[in-house]
Amino acid sequence: xxxxxxxxxxxxxxxxxxxxxxxxxxxxxxxxxxxxxxxxxxxxxxxxxxxxxxxxxxxxxxxxxxxxxxxxxxxxxxxxxxxxxxxxxxxxxxxxxxxxxxxxxxxxxxxxxxxxxxxxxxxxxxxxxxxxxxxxxxxxxxxxxxxxxxxxxxxxxxxxxxxxxxxxxxxxxxxxxxxxxxxxxxxxxxxxxxxxxxxxxxxxxxxxxxxxxxxxxxxxxxxxxxxxxxxxxxxxxxxxxxxxxxxxxxxxxxxxxxxxxxxxxxxxxxxxxxxxxxxxxxxxxxxxxxxxxxxxxxxxxxxxxxxxxxxxxxxxxxxxxxxxxxxxxxxxxxxxxxxxxxxxxxxxxxxxxx
Numbered sequence: 001x002x003x004x005x006x007x008x009x010x011x012x013x014x015x016x017x018x019x020x021x022x023x024x025x026x027x028x029x030x031x032x033x034x035x036x037x038x039x040x041x042x043x044x045x046x047x048x049x050x051x052x053x054x055x056x057x058x059x060x061x062x063x064x065x066x067x068x069x070x071x072x073x074x075x076x077x078x079x080x081x082x083x084x085x086x087x088x089x090x091x092x093x094x095x096x097x098x099x100x101x102x103x104x105x106x107x108x109x110x111x112x113x114x115x116x117x118x119x120x121x122x123x124x125x126x127x128x129x130x131x132x133x134x135x136x137x138x139x140x141x142x143x144x145x146x147x148x149x150x151x152x153x154x155x156x157x158x159x160x161x162x163x164x165x166x167x168x169x170x171x172x173x174x175x176x177x178x179x180x181x182x183x184x185x186x187x188x189x190x191x192x193x194x195x196x197x198x199x200x201x202x203x204x205x206x207x208x209x210x211x212x213x214x215x216x217x218x219x220x221x222x223x224x225x226x227x228x229x230x231x232x233x234x235x236x237x238x239x240x241x242x243x244x245x246x247x248x249x250x251x252x253x254x255x256x257x258x259x260x261x262x263x264x265x266x267x268x269x270x271x272x273x274x275x276x277x278x279x280x281x282x283x284x285x286x287x288x289x290x291x292x293x294x295x296x297x298x299x300x301x302x303x304x305x306x307x308x309x310x311x312x313x314x315x316x317x318x319x320x321x322x323x324x325x326x327x328x329x330x331x332x333x334x335x336x337x338x339x340x341x342x343x344x345x346x347x348x349x350x351x352x353x354x
Contacts, residue, residue: 081104084105113169121176132183134182136186138181140189145243147162158256165209188229197322232307
């Protein structure tokens, strides 16, 4: 007994001293990491704060200006004094933007899914530019959600409709207007998405197109570096736009569902779309309505003396989805399943109860 007390009297102080040292070490490491992180953020903010000059002599082309980010960006750059060439898909979009902006903004019609329309747009833009002047900025913003549904539902045509706007159209526009960007040694800003880093169920054509934008932007940035042209990628989280509108999303799912065979509909259950619709509407309140955050990222990419290569926009993107991308796949898959809360097909529910 005396021996045990002697051992305890020696061991316990050593244990507590070791525990205290461990805690102090963790605190010190945490403080060092906090200090280094804060220092980096301040340094990053300071070096990227200076702005370019002479906005009034710079021309920027933006696609997808009917509504959403492109429309708001055109108005923001208008206030800053840029000359904005705003590509719209519809005549109504063109007229509305023209009535809401100054003479610095010139809307025109261009369909990024059609090469002939892009070529016509290029000829028109050339005519608007003063001789010897190129494009300071090309903002590839045009995009659609496209068809939604399970991988089992969608056919080649469903993928192509989304890809021809979000990816192939972006590539076509970039290649067509690149000579004008080279003239001004300007900047290209491409709109990707957090779904181009982390794919979610029932949106594979959209995610596929955004993964492609990420790839294209990375290669383009490296190839154009010798020309003095910079390429920047915007990765928004979930914001309140047509792409995330629950009604439009549900209608897209219903359209895909209506094209399924009766056997496939039986497999999933005839109330499956209603369950998906309820899921989309339940997530409506967590979608960020502050579109200005994305417009701020576009603006910084076009005006900063040292813009970022990649812009993660929205707290959901910065603090949640991007970190998930770096987790082991098995863990990120589990988190995605929990978050999506996708209903199970009816055939699996029957197997469970059998």
